[in-house]
Amino acid sequence: MTRKLDRRQFIAATGAVGLAGLAGCTGGGDGDGETTTTESGGEETTTTESGGEETTTTESGNGGSTRLSWHAGGTGGTYFPLSNEFKSVIEGSTDFTVQVQSTGASVENVGSLARGDADFALIQNDVAYFAKNGTGIEAFEGNPIENLSGVATLYPETIHIVTLSDTGVETPADLSGKTINTGDLGSGTQVNANQILEALGVTDYNEQNTGFSQASDQLKNGDIDAAFVVGGWPVGAIEELAATEDVVIVPVDGDDREAVKGAAPFYADDEIPAGTYGLESPAPTVSVQAMIATNAEQPDATVEAVTAAIFDNVDELTIKTDFISKETAQDGMSIDLHPGAQAYFG
Structure with a gap:
């Protein structure tokens, strides 16, 4: 289903996450994690598993x-x-x-x-x-x-618009009507993606929202046509994708780049070097910090x-x-x- 992303819809998405934080709600787990605590030599080690991820924390025995x-x-x-x-x-x-x-x-x-x-x-x-x-x-x-x-x-946070060679997406204009992962709901990536797409005149597309790793899987599976990834190159998820797929970074240059920089004062010229992700030539783009x-x-x-x-x-x-x-x-x-x-x- 293709839809036009307007500001009201974007606000609803980012506001739901941000306002919950601003309201002073207590942060807590989602109930599906497992925590194991052990003590050794006066130190306490806590291992927490949630959503398939594991975090280990060591505390000294001083409260x-x-x-x-x-x-x-x-x-x-x-x-x-x-x-x-x-x-x-x-x-x-x-x-x-x-x-x-x-x-x-x-x-x-x-x-x-x-x-x-x-x-x-x-x-x-x-x-x-x-x-x-x-x-x-x-x-x-x-x-x-x-x-x-x-x-x-x-360091510069490089804006990557990632696609694969078989999607046919080669320029920003090709993104119209496509399925695009704009990043996690409420993330800085989603903020940048929405600003940039609007500046590029891309207003009609299907939107998906996940993190970098999931977006990589979506590209491989053909579930999306492109994904926004914001991070210093080389981004691990894109490197992993490039190991098995022909990765293309959609260039943001010329009038497109000027339009993006005119949309907000935080964007600066940037470039992903040739050789990164298997690119044959440098990919012009923009970045934040x-x-x-x-x-x-x-x-x-x-x-x-x-x-x-x-x-x-x-x-x-x-x-x-x-x-x-x-x-x-x-x-x-x-x-x-x-x-x-x-x-x-x-």
Whole structure:
């Protein structure tokens, strides 16, 4: 069934997720998970299984005061593996233990920070701006997230419009009338997808909403024609797809690129290099910026220690190391810094 996506429908989708977070509802499990707790050497280890995913958290035997909750994104994107690298350097140079949780990413993570369910999270700089200023997305309209604070920017979040060679989709205009996965409901990916499709003049299409990994499966199975994936290249889910399929990245260039950049101030020129995902030539596109955020309730000393652990140990990271540095960590920062981060960066 083909439908025209209008702003009212988009608002309903994103608002349902975001407003639930803003209302202060207690975050909880969905009842289908299993938690196992063991104690050894004064430490408590909790393993939780939910929806086929497993999260392990270790707490020191001091009442859990050194445990930090870090919300990432889908397991097929860049946020999740990068957050686990941050976990390693933080735990290696501080007394904190870190629980990394897979989530629906930016918009969901803002709600978790607002409620205090997350201590730190990765989000997009455009979503951070919308949330802090109570604008842009209906979930935040008139409901600014006043306790949202910045820590550091990290790397360009590249907009991938992914398809396969046998779909016949080669240009943005070819997306009209197609079935498109725009990302998880309420995610930053969905926000970007809707802005970009509108800017490109694509208003008539079938919409699907899942995370990166599920979208990859949908492409392989022929259930969708294209998917939006936002993340620093190379995105794991797309690499896996390219191992068995002929991946095409729909180019956003020329007048199309200018139209997208004119739709919002957060988009910048970007390019996916040749060789990535098996591409024979570079794919022009646009990007936003990934960043670390926290909330105002985090102690200054905690934020300063976490920030120092990451940026004093960038040489221990393996993901996006061409972009992550102390010198560039305020490029594109769209909200006020937390005092603890300010103390580190000076």
